[in-house]
Amino acid sequence: MLIIDDILLSPVKGLLLVFEEIHRAVESETHDTASVVDQLQELYMRLETGKISTVEFDLQEKALLDRLDRAEGQGESRDEQSV
Amino acid sequence: MALALPIELALERPLVLMGGKGGVGKTTLATALAIALARAHPCARVRLLSTDPAHSVTDALGDTSVADLGCPNLEIHELDAVSAFVEFRARHKEGVRRIGLRGTFLDDVDLERFLDLSLPGLDELAALKVIAGHLRQGTPADHLIVDTAPTGHTVRLLTLPSLIDGWRAALDSLIAKHRVMSRLYVGRYLPDEADALIAELCDIVKTIRSVLLDRERAVFVPIMAPDPLSLWETQRLLEKLDELGIEVPFVVVNKVTAPGTGCGKCESRVAKEAVWIHRACAHLGRRVKEVAYLPVEPRGATLLQSIGQRLLRGDRLVIDPAPRSSECDRSSDARLGPASLAPVFEAGRIFWVCGKGGVGKTTVACALALWLARQTSSRVLLFSTDPAHSLADALGTPLREEPTPLTDRVDGVEMNPERLLAEFKASYKEEISSFFSALFQTDQVDATLDRKAMESLIDLSPPGLDEIMALSALTQYLRSANYGKLVIDTAPTGHFLRLLELPEVLRSWIRAIFEILLKYKRIFRAPRAQAYLVGLSKSIREIQETLKDARSSVIVPVSIPTMLSVEETGDLLQALKGMGLHATFGVLNHLEIDRSDCDSCMCRRALSLSSIGLYLRLFGDVPLLEFPEQAGPLTGVEQLALLGRSLFGEGRVLVG
Numbered sequence: 001m002l003i004i005d006d007i008l009l010s011p012v013k014g015l016l017l018v019f020e021e022i023h024r025a026v027e028s029e030t031h032d033t034a035s036v037v038d039q040l041q042e043l044y045m046r047l048e049t050g051k052i053s054t055v056e057f058d059l060q061e062k063a064l065l066d067r068l069d070r071a072e073g074q075g076e077s078r079d080e081q082s083v
Numbered sequence: 084m085a086l087a088l089p090i091e092l093a094l095e096r097p098l099v100l101m102g103g104k105g106g107v108g109k110t111t112l113a114t115a116l117a118i119a120l121a122r123a124h125p126c127a128r129v130r131l132l133s134t135d136p137a138h139s140v141t142d143a144l145g146d147t148s149v150a151d152l153g154c155p156n157l158e159i160h161e162l163d164a165v166s167a168f169v170e171f172r173a174r175h176k177e178g179v180r181r182i183g184l185r186g187t188f189l190d191d192v193d194l195e196r197f198l199d200l201s202l203p204g205l206d207e208l209a210a211l212k213v214i215a216g217h218l219r220q221g222t223p224a225d226h227l228i229v230d231t232a233p234t235g236h237t238v239r240l241l242t243l244p245s246l247i248d249g250w251r252a253a254l255d256s257l258i259a260k261h262r263v264m265s266r267l268y269v270g271r272y273l274p275d276e277a278d279a280l281i282a283e284l285c286d287i288v289k290t291i292r293s294v295l296l297d298r299e300r301a302v303f304v305p306i307m308a309p310d311p312l313s314l315w316e317t318q319r320l321l322e323k324l325d326e327l328g329i330e331v332p333f334v335v336v337n338k339v340t341a342p343g344t345g346c347g348k349c350e351s352r353v354a355k356e357a358v359w360i361h362r363a364c365a366h367l368g369r370r371v372k373e374v375a376y377l378p379v380e381p382r383g384a385t386l387l388q389s390i391g392q393r394l395l396r397g398d399r400l401v402i403d404p405a406p407r408s409s410e411c412d413r414s415s416d417a418r419l420g421p422a423s424l425a426p427v428f429e430a431g432r433i434f435w436v437c438g439k440g441g442v443g444k445t446t447v448a449c450a451l452a453l454w455l456a457r458q459t460s461s462r463v464l465l466f467s468t469d470p471a472h473s474l475a476d477a478l479g480t481p482l483r484e485e486p487t488p489l490t491d492r493v494d495g496v497e498m499n500p501e502r503l504l505a506e507f508k509a510s511y512k513e514e515i516s517s518f519f520s521a522l523f524q525t526d527q528v529d530a531t532l533d534r535k536a537m538e539s540l541i542d543l544s545p546p547g548l549d550e551i552m553a554l555s556a557l558t559q560y561l562r563s564a565n566y567g568k569l570v571i572d573t574a575p576t577g578h579f580l581r582l583l584e585l586p587e588v589l590r591s592w593i594r595a596i597f598e599i600l601l602k603y604k605r606i607f608r609a610p611r612a613q614a615y616l617v618g619l620s621k622s623i624r625e626i627q628e629t630l631k632d633a634r635s636s637v638i639v640p641v642s643i644p645t646m647l648s649v650e651e652t653g654d655l656l657q658a659l660k661g662m663g664l665h666a667t668f669g670v671l672n673h674l675e676i677d678r679s680d681c682d683s684c685m686c687r688r689a690l691s692l693s694s695i696g697l698y699l700r701l702f703g704d705v706p707l708l709e710f711p712e713q714a715g716p717l718t719g720v721e722q723l724a725l726l727g728r729s730l731f732g733e734g735r736v737l738v739g
Contacts, residue, residue: 038610041613041617044617045597045601048594048620049598
């Protein structure tokens, strides 16, 4: 039955490639606060699943938090200009 | 309602479940009944199954081994939920794997991460599976007596068949498309391991329902003590049993003080108990059978058999008091003032009031919360993690799911796990649905089956919902700046330990989900769900850190003066040690220390003194607070605040 399973699942697995392409296109256009928050969450998930060490986590988290501060600063100044 | 059914006939049904609030004597009466039935029906097979994760059947038998009982037809089975679950998981691993491969986009590597994980709520799952197994094997002449866990988790056990039926339907719908496609492309479908799992789940539900709902084959015997908290809990239990359609022919009121001793204290006890027995007769709508308080430790085969025979015959049971003992008198030199606990009260962040059922955890937790608010500058939240809440009963004030003010600095909460889960689902349903829809939409074969599978998955409830929601609420309150201290009125021992194990179980599930989210991050996005899980994982880590910090996490095991209770406290301390945790101080509640001319009072005193002795001998390194027996059950904020002051302010501390 496993060969049948592979055949039956092939449309679903083919879909994965299409979605990857879409994701790449979307990601290149997004650099806002939400994106940094998302990266912070991903960083935590990598720590929790043992893919990075605490030292690596601390370093990358600091860099991301700095980016977050900058992104929030830009957002605020844009808001002020529009007012 | 089968009011005419004689008690002995009711107790001879093939399935007898004995349940009720913790500490009312479920194990004693269930063991006694099993021995009496085995002796009365030597040709029938009698099985006693304990489903409480904190077992005490062996303790109740004392020095007598099962082989020495002289009943070759009696089997005693203390459920080992972890082993039963591991066996079930091993047997159906391939089935789950196949369902996962066929019904989801996950591959073998993804599924492997989930297949070896433990589950919350596995005690009830394992209990149901084992009960179904016993019922399938037994003949109509056999008897299965179930000594259940305290009320809250027994209600969970009895409602579990519906939950399992939901999982069965969800698993079934996950492979429904595979079946259709196999028939379409291969011309036939051969059932395999996936179908075997679904068939076994279906069989468990069917077997349990067919016996449990058959009034000729199954009865539930609620047991209560003659006090208000026990009566109110029994009332709620009966409502649930009626709703489920389970036969309850009578209620046992256990531990009733024998009248006519001539002792003022005993007579006052008799008068107070009579009020609650009268109310039980008037309000429960069932016959009430009284079983007398035993002035001796209810353990050992001879005594248990005698209790069982009386239970079957319907006699009121009175046991002669144990001979007076003076050897267990001990000096009180080792007693210190509770001032030594002041730094513990000041530094503590979470206070876990735990112990066997019926030892007075709720009363002690209320008194402690009110005392902490008075003594420290903190705001205190009093919170129950027992699914059978009794905080509101003890406080004499209704509690909501949101913190309800009890005084200007103490709030109380009784949570409703079902509603919390429904809210959570409503909040994330759209996101989860849109993710699944996106993935399934372009598949033209049968989108209806995919949608059905998805909907049934979203509608499921996880096992161990009470513990999961309790932990989730705890993380929320721990993070909140509103409260400096949390006082937790925990579920009885077995389920309290499960709650302490839950952070690691949940973290392992969250880790496995993180692996999936990281692997497929380019395919799907669930930002809110991801943010929720990251937040939850961080909070669980915080709880684990707080638990490990002996200054922040204050564990208070409560015991009563019986050997069974002190021994169970020993088991609890041992289990805590295994998790790297330690009790901060213990409470020995309901102690009768004063001398008296009354035989019964002197027996209570002897039990109290020997329990103190045993406690200090077994775990003398854990400081012990000694709480005297109160004149009657104390309820209401005012009385409990006074009790807190008297116990924690003026009480006595014993140090071994």
